[in-house]
Amino acid sequence: MRVRTAALLVLLALLAGCVASPPERVRLTVLADSDLADVGPLLDELRRETGVELALEYVDDPDVELASGRYRHDAAWPVTDRYLHLREKADGRGNALPTSTTVMSSPLVVGVRPAVAARLGATPSWADIADRAAAGELRFGMADPTGSGSGLAALVGVATAAAGTGGALTSEQVSCVALGGFLAGHVLRPRTSAELISQFTARQDEVDAVVEHESTLLALNASGHLREPLEIIYPRDGMVLSSYPLILLDPARRDGYLRAVAWLRGEHAQRWIMDNTARRAANPSLERPQRLRTPIGNALYFPDSQGVLDALLAVYRRLSSGTHQVVFVLDYSASMAGPRVERLRSAFAALSGSGTGGFARFHVGETITVLRFAGTVLEQREVTVTGQSDVDSLAAVVGAPADGRGTAVWSALEQAYRSVRGDASVVLMTDGENNAGISAAEFLGAGKRPVPTYAIGLGEADQAELGEVARSTGGRAVETTEASLESAVREIRGCR
C-alpha cells in the first residue's frame, strides 16, 4: 500500500475547485523516551507545518518495550537504537532492521563540581575519575544501568575504557574489567535521567559529579538550580554518543514518517533543537551555537553483541551489591628477590594510589587479603579499605624481603581459600615449581572452589599446572615476564 500523497493532494485541490489545500493530516503514535519531553513545542510546529502529528507517549525506558516486541506504536523515539539492533540481531532479524533516522545527538559525559574538577587536572580520563572514586574522593550520580538505556551506555563507555584495548568490548574481556573502583563512587543510581538530576540538585554539596548527556548537563547548568555550574568533562579515553533516532515501526505509516523526518532534519528544526534542547544537530552543515562547539573527543567502539551487555550488567549487579574481596597469594621465596619482587611492590604501590592506579586501584569498601608464602605461609594480612591508611598498611607486607625457602604453591592457595568470604577472587603469583606442601593433584582433589583463581606465572613456574588449576576454579592463568608483571597484575586484578 503506497499512498501517492502529493498526487492525491493535487487531485483534491482540483476537485475542490482549485483552492489551496493543507497537506494530509497524519497522526503517528510514538513510543518515546521521557528524556525527549523537551521537544514538545517543536512537535506542535511540525504538526502545523506538515500536517503530521507525532503523538509521543513517554516512557522511562522504551528499550524494554521495543525489545519485547509488544509495542503497538507507529514509531519509536528512544535515546539510542543500539539495544534494539542488538536484540534484533540476536533474534536473527539483522537483515530487516526498521528504518531509523538520526535526529540529533549528545555525548554521555561527566559534569563535575569545579573544585573537584581542579583536582582531576587537565583533560581527565575515565581512568582518572575511577581512580578518584576508588580513593573515596569523588562521589557521583549515574542512572542505573539495569533500568536505564543511558545508564547502560555510560557503563559500556566506562567498561570499554577500563578494558583499554582500543577495540569494542568482547565477552572474553568483560569478566575482567576493573569497575569496582569506579562504582565505589556511584552513590546516586536512580532509574531515570530526570530523577538523577533532581537527586543531584538536592545533594549538590555532597555529591561531586554526575554522568549524563551533555545536553542534560548544559540544561542543568542553565536552570539556575545549582549553586555553581558544573564543569563538563569530555573524557580523554572516549565517550559514547546517543543519536536519538526516530524509528519507523509500522511500515504502513511510512509516508507520514518520511514527512516528519524530512522536516525534523531541516534547517529550522535543527536550529531549534540546538537552541532549545542543547543537543547537537544531525545536519552537518549548520553552524553551532557556542556552547555546542566543544570537541566531544573520540567515540568508543560499542560492543556488537547482546551477550556482552548481559555479562556487563551481571558484573555491575555484583559490584553494586555486597562486599568484594581480592586475595593475593604471593610467592616470596628467594628466587623472587631482586627485580621480580621490586616489580611486584611497584605494582602494589600503583594499585594503592601512588601515582594513578586508574581503574585497577584498591577501592573503598573492598577487602584486600595478602598472603605471602615460600615453603610455608609466611604472613597473612587483611584490610577492608575505608581510607588511604588501610591501603598504605599493605606496603609493609609486600615490602618484606623475599628470602623464604621452598615453594608451597598449593598449600598456600588452599589456605587462601579458607579466608574467602562471599564475592571474591584469588590472584596467585609464583615464579617457581611447587616443591613443598600438597601437590596440585591433592588441591584439585579437594573439591570444587567457590571463587575463581587467576594465576600469574613467571620464571620457572609450571605454566601447565597453573593453567589446569586456575581453569578448574573457573579462572585462568597468564604467563608473564618481569617487565610486564605490573600490567599482568592490573589485567587480572579485576577478574571475577
Place this chain on the structure above:
Amino acid sequence: MGQGRARNRRGSGTISPGGVAEPEFTVVEPPRSIFRRKRFLGVFVPAGLIAVAGAIALFAGGVMALPLREVVVVNGRLASKAEFFADAEVRRILMAQGIQVSLDLAGSRDIAVNSTDGYDFVFPSGRPAALLIKQRLAQSGHRQPKMYKPFFSPIVLASYREYAEVLADPATGPVVTPQNTTGPRLYYDMPMDRFVDVVERGTTWDRLAAPNRVLPNSNRVLAQTSDLCSSNSSATYLGLVAFVANGNVIPQTEADAIALARKVKPLLTAQGLPAEDMAGGYLAPDGQGLAPIAVIYEHQYLAHQLRTLERTGRVDDRRVLLYPAAQVQTVPEFLALTPAGDRLGELIMTNPDLRRRALELGFRVFEADGSVTTGQFAEFLTAHGLPVPSSGISDTETFLPSLPLLEKMIAEIGECG
C-alpha cells in the same frame, strides 16, 4: 475545471466522467488500499461524492488526466544514492518533467534481501545487491527490471589530515602516500596490504609511532564501515580486505570463502556495533572523533567539498581521502520495476540537466561513448577549484568473489541470520 481525460496504459480503457479534456496527470499503479482508510474518505467527502466516484474510477484505471502538467509520484528504495534524488535541484528538474520521487532509505543489501513490492524502482549502491534482486525477481516470475547505469563512484577511505599525515610518515610504513595534485593536498594512495597490516597488529592510534605527531586517540586503528549485513560499501570493503589477506586471490570454493571470512572477521568486527550513517558521522563537525577513517563513496566526500566551496569559497582541507590502490569502481544499477520507474530511469540517463547535476553532486558520469574515462569529471572538478584525484579506472569489482560466495562471507562475518 474538472476537465481531463483518462488513459489507461494497461490497456483496459477507463472512461472518465463528465467532459474531460487533456491527458496530463498520470498516476501509475492504483493505490487501492487508501480508499479503505477512514481518514482519507473523511477528507474527500467535502469535495463531493460524485467527484470521489470519478476519482476512484480514474485511479483504478491507473492514470489520471488533469490540465497543468503531469505529476507522477515514483516510489524508490535506495541507499547512498538517495543523496542524488534528495537534492533540491534534482527534485526541481524532475518536477519540471512531472516526476516526484518518494524515497525510502535502506542499506543496499537490505533492499536486496527484502521485498521490492510496491516500489517503482530500487537503486542499491553496488552490483552484488543488484544481482541478488534480479535473481529474486526472476525466481518469483516478476517482470525483469530494466537496468540503467547513470553514474558511478568509487569506494574510498575518508579520513582527516592529522590521521593521514601520521599514516604518511615514513615511521609508520608509510601506509599512505600523497597524490601529486595541484592545489590543496586532499588525496592519498593507500596500498591495502599496508593498511591491513596495521589493522592486524591491533595497535591504537596514539601508539602509532610518528615523530612529533601523537594522535590523541586510544581507539584501535581501523576503517569504520556501516553494517555489513545491510550495506554495499562495507561488503566492498570486506572484499578488499579479504582479497589482500588471501594473497590477492579470490576464493573459489565455499570452504575457501568461509575459511577466509573467519580469518578476516576480527579485522572487520573490532569496530563493534557499526554506525548507521557512515558518511553522516564522518562529515559531522565532530566527525574526527566519531570516524577518523570511514568507508564511504567518493561522491559523498566530493559533494561535501563542492557544498563547502559554494558556501565559504574554500575547500575543507581538514578532510582527506585515502584511495585503496586496488581500484574499486562501484557501478550502481538503477533497476526499474514499473513503467514509472522506466521513465525515471530514461530521464536520469538522458536529461542533460540531471547529468550536469550528477557531476555537481560528486558523481562520475559515463562519457557519451559509454566509456568510464574521467574527462567530464576532471574538467568539472578543475573548473570548480578542486584537485582531481588520480584514481585509475579498472574493471568493476574484480576482487570480489562470486555472489554466492560473497553472500556466505557476509553472513559468516556479520552473523546476519
